[in-house]
Amino acid sequence: EAAVTQSPRSKVAVTGGKVTLSCHQTNNHDYMYWYRQDTGHGLRLIHYSYVADSTEKGDIPDGYKASRPSQENFSLILELASLSQTAVYFCASSDWGAFYAEQFFGPGTRLTVL
Amino acid sequence: GDSVTQTEGQVTVSESKSLIINCTYSATSIAYPNLFWYVRYPGEGLQLLLKVITAGQKGSSRGFEATYNKETTSFHLQKASVQESDSAVYYCALSDYTGGADRLTFGKGTQLIIQP
Secondary structure, three states, X not given: OOOEEEEOOEEEEXXXXXXXXXXXXXXXXXXXXXXXXXOOOOOEEEEEEEEOOEEEEOOOOOOOEEEOXXXXXXXXXXXXXXXXXXXXXXXXXXXXXXXXXXXXXXXXXXXXXX | OOEEEEOOEEEEEEOOOOEXXXXXXXXXXXXXXXXXXXXXXXXXXXXXXXXXXXXXXXXXXXXXXXXXXXXXXXXXXXXOOOOHHXXXXXXXXXXXXXXXXXXXXXXXXXXXXEEO
């Protein structure tokens, strides 16, 4: 069974602090993605990666960094968390790019920045 | 850029009644994007419900259907008789190949509540 797990599942952070969200997949997929969802918005792509040690910017990359140290792991880093980054974050994986392939999603991480 | 507009907010339907969730799309750099419906059950990640890649075709899964209509740029989700287990958030999405990078564009999601 394909699986994408995220940690933590929820987090409260302080403004200006550093936050790292982690994602792990056991699907043997090349592509991994980070999305955020805010109330009243659809999921929006932050960063993605199609190979280990390489990341690409999505549609809303400002204020976020990503890291792909291995095929299985993909992290999202907020160096200086801000109130506007309060959202639910989803990680996903796919074996081909988004145009062709089904994406498998993790359960989400609810981040609250105070 | 691309956009997806779907029935907003919350939809409440009585069990065994029919359902339609509207979805219209706009794709700026491709004539025929791929179209998807994803569903998110409580406590879980999004999962693919159905996908259609050819205009004019219908996709179906778990009793749900959606037809890719390129004339009206629509991809409405329908079910003839809903069950309590269908309570979830439904997302319409399209995939495009913009600027050399393929990506999904999602609608805002529609929360479906089934009344027993």
